[in-house]
Amino acid sequence: MHLLSASCACALLIHALFCQVKSMESVHGAYGETIEIPCGFRKFEKPENIVMVKWKYEHETGFLKDLIVKRSDKDEAISNQDAYKDRVSLGSNYSLLLSDVKLTDQGTFTCFLVTSGNILEYRTTLEVIKSPAGLEMLDKAEELEIGKLTKLGVCTAKDANPAADIMWLKNNQPLVDDGKGIFITQSVKEDPVTLSSTTTSTLEYSAKKEDDGAEFICRTKHSVEEHASSPITITVTYSTETIELHVTPQDLLVEGVNVTLKCVADGNPPPTSFNFHLKGETVKVENKNTLTIPNVTRDASGEYRCSLVDDRALEASKNITVNYLDFNLSPSGRIVMKTGEALEVTLQINSSASHSVSWKKNGDILDKEPKFHKIAYSDSAVYECEVTLGPLSRKASFELVVEGAPVITSLSKQHSDDGNHRVLICEAEGNPKPAVTWNINGTLLYESPFTNGKITQKFAVVPSENLTVLCTVSNEFGSDTKSIDVLPLQLKPEKILPEDTERSRDQTKLVVGVVLGLLVATVLIGLAYWLYLKNSKQGSWKTAENENGTSEEEKKLEEKVENSQKAEV
Ligand SMILES: *[C@@H]1O[C@H](CO)[C@@H](O)[C@H](O)[C@H]1NC(C)=O
Numbered sequence: 001m002h003l004l005s006a007s008c009a010c011a012l013l014i015h016a017l018f019c020q021v022k023s024m025e026s027v028h029g030a031y032g033e034t035i036e037i038p039c040g041f042r043k044f045e046k047p048e049n050i051v052m053v054k055w056k057y058e059h060e061t062g063f064l065k066d067l068i069v070k071r072s073d074k075d076e077a078i079s080n081q082d083a084y085k086d087r088v089s090l091g092s093n094y095s096l097l098l099s100d101v102k103l104t105d106q107g108t109f110t111c112f113l114v115t116s117g118n119i120l121e122y123r124t125t126l127e128v129i130k131s132p133a134g135l136e137m138l139d140k141a142e143e144l145e146i147g148k149l150t151k152l153g154v155c156t157a158k159d160a161n162p163a164a165d166i167m168w169l170k171n172n173q174p175l176v177d178d179g180k181g182i183f184i185t186q187s188v189k190e191d192p193v194t195l196s197s198t199t200t201s202t203l204e205y206s207a208k209k210e211d212d213g214a215e216f217i218c219r220t221k222h223s224v225e226e227h228a229s230s231p232i233t234i235t236v237t238y239s240t241e242t243i244e245l246h247v248t249p250q251d252l253l254v255e256g257v258n259v260t261l262k263c264v265a266d267g268n269p270p271p272t273s274f275n276f277h278l279k280g281e282t283v284k285v286e287n288k289n290t291l292t293i294p295n296v297t298r299d300a301s302g303e304y305r306c307s308l309v310d311d312r313a314l315e316a317s318k319n320i321t322v323n324y325l326d327f328n329l330s331p332s333g334r335i336v337m338k339t340g341e342a343l344e345v346t347l348q349i350n351s352s353a354s355h356s357v358s359w360k361k362n363g364d365i366l367d368k369e370p371k372f373h374k375i376a377y378s379d380s381a382v383y384e385c386e387v388t389l390g391p392l393s394r395k396a397s398f399e400l401v402v403e404g405a406p407v408i409t410s411l412s413k414q415h416s417d418d419g420n421h422r423v424l425i426c427e428a429e430g431n432p433k434p435a436v437t438w439n440i441n442g443t444l445l446y447e448s449p450f451t452n453g454k455i456t457q458k459f460a461v462v463p464s465e466n467l468t469v470l471c472t473v474s475n476e477f478g479s480d481t482k483s484i485d486v487l488p489l490q491l492k493p494e495k496i497l498p499e500d501t502e503r504s505r506d507q508t509k510l511v512v513g514v515v516l517g518l519l520v521a522t523v524l525i526g527l528a529y530w531l532y533l534k535n536s537k538q539g540s541w542k543t544a545e546n547e548n549g550t551s552e553e554e555k556k557l558e559e560k561v562e563n564s565q566k567a568e569v
């Protein structure tokens with residue numbers, strides 16, 4: 001139709017002249033800018049002998065109207081006085097320069113070149129591109145109820161040509177209308193005056209739980225320009241679906257600890273108050289979800305529940321067992337027992353879970369429970385029992401004191417190092433501390449401290465004849481005596497063969513006989529010498545010592561014994 005009318009116009013114009021339609025091009029121009037519409041010959045050879053150039057445009061009435069006319073001998077004449085007034089001029093190569101392009105300028109522009117023998121006609125369609133003024137999101141819904149189709153927003157791209165196409169993105173991923181949870185409705189409205197189009201796109205969205213915090217944006221890409229709305233971040237609201245009761249400590253619960261109950265519920269916004277049901281009692285907490293029961297006892301065992309304040313149907317429960325440990329140890333305190341008696345130890349344990357028992361005697365670990373069928377002095381000690389159940393630990397103890405008549409555990413003899421006396425060793429047990437006595441005169445060399453009911457004495461004697469030495473130990477409960485035979489001292493020290501009670505006398509019989517003979521001789525000689533001395537002293541009335549019966553030999557022995565005592569200590 002255009003072509004037809006153009007040809008018609010051409011025909012009218014040129015009458016007899018030869019008419020040539022050379023081309024039909026199209027040009028895009030940006031709105032508001034100046035656009036150059038070439039007189040189409042650029043593609044061809046420039047015609048020669050141009051007499052006149054005329055630009056026309058196709059008026060909406062369908063007629064061609066003059067825009068600009070230039071004859072070779074005259075200035076260009078602007079003949080159009082309507083919408084193009086002051087906006088058209090001729091450019092190089094006879095192109096049409098159109099400034100401040102409007103959408104209403106769109107249409108067909110025709111350039112006629114009149115040469116000496118020809119009329120050339122070039123037609124160009126103009127399309128004006130106008131980006132939308134911006135992209136705006138309205139009617140925003142930032143809180144979406146889960147699963148409920150909600151109008152999330154309306155995006156508008158105004159005054160564009162051609163009409164803008166709006167795209168929706170969630171977390172930068174394009175959304176596609178799926179007819180279920182995503183509905184995108186787009187409409188375009190053209191302004192009859194400016195001819196620009198406004199596109200409106202509505203997103204209806206049914207949010208899922210995982211959409212909480214998602215970012216939505218609408219975007220449009222128009223020619224080269226991109227526009228995006230400011231993003232909206234949605235909150236997905238949903239009511240509580242699950243509720244759980246957590247108990248700490250999680251592992252073995254024992255008496256005395258603080259138990260914390262925690263009610264964990266989902267939902268957005270999450271619930272802020274809870275009811276805790278503790279064995280028939282209801283406690284409401286607000287703005288927190290925990291409840292602590294301090295210092296629990298076994299009576300706290302039972303079923304615990306928590307629920308939402310406004311929805312009793314949502315409830316969680318847990319059975320709690322508070323473990324306990326009771327024990328009783330008998331005897332206790334300080335018990336005094338006699339040797340040989342029996343003591344029954346009873347350990348009574350009531351506990352709700354498996355436990356371990358350990359024993360100590362005077363701080364040293366025993367590998368089993370002590371038993372006292374026949375008490376001995378060695379049983380005297382502090383006994384401690386510890387029972388453990390997880391973090392619970394209980395202790396009890398008793399002190400066993402063993403009393404009784406003393407008993408000699410050992411009586412033995414030794415030579416002194418220098419062979420001048422015999423050392424008798426009497427070891428005894430008893431409580432209270434026994435007194436140790438000897439039936440002969442001698443020197444106490446050493447007495448051990450009395451510990452654990454034990455005592456040891458070392459006693460030096462100088463036997464001049466066959467002796468039976470008795471060691472006697474006694475306390476308020478009784479006494480014990482043991483004897484040992486001691487032979488007289490030999491003249492020569494016999495360090496190589498230390499004597500003891502177990503030694504067979506047969507072996508030494510011969511030696512002892514010889515030694516005794518020698519001893520008797522010595523004694524006789526000594527006696528003679530003493531008589532001689534006594535007689536000689538009687539004449540001079542010299543000392544009082546001799547009258548007391550202390551001999552020189554005895555004095556010497558005492559000195560020696562004292563020396564050896566020092567050595568012992
Ligand atoms: C005019 O057109 C000729 C080709 O016909 C071309 O070579 C020349 O560059 C054009 N001049 C301008 C200013 O466009």
Ligand SMILES: *[C@@H]1O[C@H](CO)[C@@H](O)[C@H](O)[C@H]1NC(C)=O
Pocket residue numbers: 257258294295
């Ligand atoms: C138990 O709670 C009380 C206060 O109620 C606190 O003094 C005590 O330290 C807590 N015990 C433990 C083991 O945390």
Ligand SMILES: *[C@@H]1O[C@H](CO)[C@@H](O)[C@H](O)[C@H]1NC(C)=O
Pocket residue numbers: 256295297
């Ligand atoms: C815990 O309870 C027991 C008995 O109920 C009590 O003897 C003890 O003193 C309590 N402990 C604390 C820290 O309150």
Ligand SMILES: *[C@@H]1O[C@H](CO)[C@@H](O)[C@H](O)[C@H]1NC(C)=O
Pocket residue numbers: 303317318319
């Ligand atoms: C707690 O124990 C009771 C009975 O002993 C039982 O009916 C209930 O199901 C238990 N609850 C849980 C959470 O185990």
Ligand SMILES: *[C@@H]1O[C@H](CO)[C@@H](O)[C@H](O)[C@H]1NC(C)=O
Pocket residue numbers: 326327328348349350
């Ligand atoms: C242990 O339990 C039994 C029976 O319940 C009771 O007779 C006994 O006294 C309890 N023992 C202790 C140490 O609590």
Ligand SMILES: *[C@@H]1O[C@H](CO)[C@@H](O)[C@H](O)[C@H]1NC(C)=O
Pocket residue numbers: 439440441
């Ligand atoms: C011990 O010596 C004293 C004199 O010092 C004497 O009277 C007593 O009889 C002696 N006892 C024995 C058992 O030898």
Ligand SMILES: *[C@@H]1O[C@H](CO)[C@@H](O)[C@H](O)[C@H]1NC(C)=O
Pocket residue numbers: 465466505512
């Ligand atoms: C001393 O004992 C020994 C051996 O037991 C014996 O042979 C000797 O005759 C006794 N001597 C005296 C004086 O009793």
